[in-house]
Amino acid sequence: MCGIVGLYLKNEALQPRLGELFQPMLLSMGDRGPDSAGFAIYGDDVGHERLKYTLQAEDPATDWAGIAEALQAHLGEPVEWFRNATAAVFKTGTDADAVRGWLRDNAPGVHLMSVGHSIEILKGVGHPRLVAERFGLQGMQGTHIIGHTRMATESAVNMEGSHPFSTGHDLCLVHNGSLSNHNRLRTQLQRAGLRFETDNDTEVAAAYLTWRMAEGDSLTAALERAVDDLDGFYTFTVGTRNGFAVLRDPIACKPAVMAETADYVAMASEYRALTTLPGIQNARVWEPAPKRVYVWEGGPLTSQETGT
Amino acid sequence: MKTISLAEHSVREVNQLLHDQARELTEPHWRITDHDGRHALACGLDQAIAVDIDGHAGYYCAGMNQQATVNVHGTVGVGVAENMMSGRVHVHGNASQSAGATAHGGLLVIDGDAAARCGISMKGVDIVVGGSVGHMSAFMGQAGRLVVCGDAGEALGDSLYEARLYVRGSVESLGADCIEKEMRDEHWAELRELLAQAGFEADPADFRRYGSARQLYNFHVDNADGG
Numbered sequence: 034m035c036g037i038v039g040l041y042l043k044n045e046a047l048q049p050r051l052g053e054l055f056q057p058m059l060l061s062m063g064d065r066g067p068d069s070a071g072f073a074i075y076g077d078d079v080g081h082e083r084l085k086y087t088l089q090a091e092d093p094a095t096d097w098a099g100i101a102e103a104l105q106a107h108l109g110e111p112v113e114w115f116r117n118a119t120a121a122v123f124k125t126g127t128d129a130d131a132v133r134g135w136l137r138d139n140a141p142g143v144h145l146m147s148v149g150h151s152i153e154i155l156k157g158v159g160h161p162r163l164v165a166e167r168f169g170l171q172g173m174q175g176t177h178i179i180g181h182t183r184m185a186t187e188s189a190v191n192m193e194g195s196h197p198f199s200t201g202h203d204l205c206l207v208h209n210g211s212l213s214n215h216n217r218l219r220t221q222l223q224r225a226g227l228r229f230e231t232d233n234d235t236e237v238a239a240a241y242l243t244w245r246m247a248e249g250d251s252l253t254a255a256l257e258r259a260v261d262d263l264d265g266f267y268t269f270t271v272g273t274r275n276g277f278a279v280l281r282d283p284i285a286c287k288p289a290v291m292a293e294t295a296d297y298v299a300m301a302s303e304y305r306a307l308t309t310l311p312g313i314q315n316a317r318v319w320e321p322a323p324k325r326v327y328v329w330e331g332g333p334l335t336s337q338e339t340g341t
Numbered sequence: 342m343k344t345i346s347l348a349e350h351s352v353r354e355v356n357q358l359l360h361d362q363a364r365e366l367t368e369p370h371w372r373i374t375d376h377d378g379r380h381a382l383a384c385g386l387d388q389a390i391a392v393d394i395d396g397h398a399g400y401y402c403a404g405m406n407q408q409a410t411v412n413v414h415g416t417v418g419v420g421v422a423e424n425m426m427s428g429r430v431h432v433h434g435n436a437s438q439s440a441g442a443t444a445h446g447g448l449l450v451i452d453g454d455a456a457a458r459c460g461i462s463m464k465g466v467d468i469v470v471g472g473s474v475g476h477m478s479a480f481m482g483q484a485g486r487l488v489v490c491g492d493a494g495e496a497l498g499d500s501l502y503e504a505r506l507y508v509r510g511s512v513e514s515l516g517a518d519c520i521e522k523e524m525r526d527e528h529w530a531e532l533r534e535l536l537a538q539a540g541f542e543a544d545p546a547d548f549r550r551y552g553s554a555r556q557l558y559n560f561h562v563d564n565a566d567g568g
Binding site: 283284285286288290303304305307308313314318319320322323 | 377378379380396397398399400415416418419434435437438453454456457475476
């Protein structure tokens with residue numbers, strides 16, 4: 034079943050309240066996905082000179098300070114870091130391959146959730162309420178956020194199989210549905226140099242978008258092409274460093290509802306996830322059309338809706 | 342009028358209060374508030390009562406309705422007025438997919454757009470949509486009328502039996518065995534009547550009629566490849 038939710042702020046004044054506005058949205062979709070939950074929050078941008086690496090380790094005794102210190106010595110540049118429950122965010126240089134390789138060889142049990150200038154992905158097994166509380170979602174700030182509550186169908190209930198999936202810098206995706214050509218597509222994308230952490234179908238969709246955008250497609254163009262190349266049923270919500278997008282497959286049997294005001298754009302699997310948003314009574318509320326790419330990007334008040 | 346807040350009652354309790362009106366009519370006009378988009382509001386009614394629902398509602402709103410008049414002051418989720426038998430359901434906003442699915446009778450009015458599969462397997466209901474409908478609308482429709490003041494999406498009326506479809510705007514494509522048909526006097530008359538019942542000011546002369554070519558009723562070997 035699964036539930037997906039997303040919130041993109043157009044009004045900068047709401048940014049300090051992003052977590053507070055989003056937490057009830059995620060929790061309300063607990064009925065659709067009680068197995069695990071996760072969210073990708075965008076904010077606290079570190080600029081072009083550095084990247085943020087969001088890490089997670091199931092062992093609560095993980096020595097994050099020791100890992101950060103050793104990584105700093107290896108890279109020869111400062112690693113600024115903070116811990117959030119079972120996760121840690123490291124801010125350091127832009128050589129992601131060096132960081133990834135060092136972590137793999139020197140920090141067993143540490144998983145790299147996301148890499149980017151702005152994105153932080155936090156996810157885990159358990160009811161959405163537990164996951165939100167574990168990471169303190171309520172108090173978080175940022176520009177936009179997407180989340181997922183999972184009822185597993187295609188792969189195991191574990192942290193690795195939880196959404197969102199990120200395969201490229203700042204790009205991530207949540208998915209309600211299932212893809213039927215993900216094995217073949219994964220093989221093709223691996224040949225193109227994409228890396229996969231799991232056998233999950235949604236990770237393939239994320240990798241597909243990463244590949245298209247690396248090839249020069251805009252977010253809109255990549256999603257338009259996805260309609261032809263992804264087989265299966267899906268409602269996707271996608272986040273990029275400064276963008277937010279929604280796409281449904283041509284049959285559109287997975288639900289989606291959107292709402293827009295001057296202050297925000299929101300999407301959810303069900304309208305009841307949107308009822309606590311400010312001004313929702315007077316928002317434009319509609320069901321996104323199949324095959325149609327909805328994109329907002331570029332920062333406050335420059336949103337656009339792009340039809341195919 | 343009796344107002345019930347879903348901040349104080351469960352959906353089950355509210356629906357039970359409305360169902361109790363079938364045994365003894367004590368209150369003809371109800372208003373439901375604070376429902377936060379919950380599903381299955383005002384379902385299974387069987388009495389000539391009026392129910393106003395404040396704000397956007399969830400899935401399967403006013404399903405299986407008999408006799409009652411339900412007004413939703415907002416949008417609705419999947420399957421509004423599903424399997425309605427009689428009465429009237431009026432959505433003062435947009436509707437999600439499968440609006441009026443399998444409904445046998447009554448009138449469903451949607452002021453805004455209806456998404457995919459509007460009137461799927463309709464069995465006698467009348468549906469009047471002020472805006473447009475999505476793909477596969479009136480799929481396998483068996484009886485009743487669907488009036489669309491805007492446009493229709495792909496595969497309108499696919500595998501249609503006997504429902505009559507009227508569309509004012511464009512039709513992206515017709516489904517298997519659905520064809521455009523001539524507008525005769527009785528069609529102008531029924532369309533005018535339906536638009537009047539829905540409260541829409543549209544000129545029947547702007548509409549086209551679609552219906553079944555009746556080529557798929559029985560097995561025909563020429564259709565064996567799918568068609």
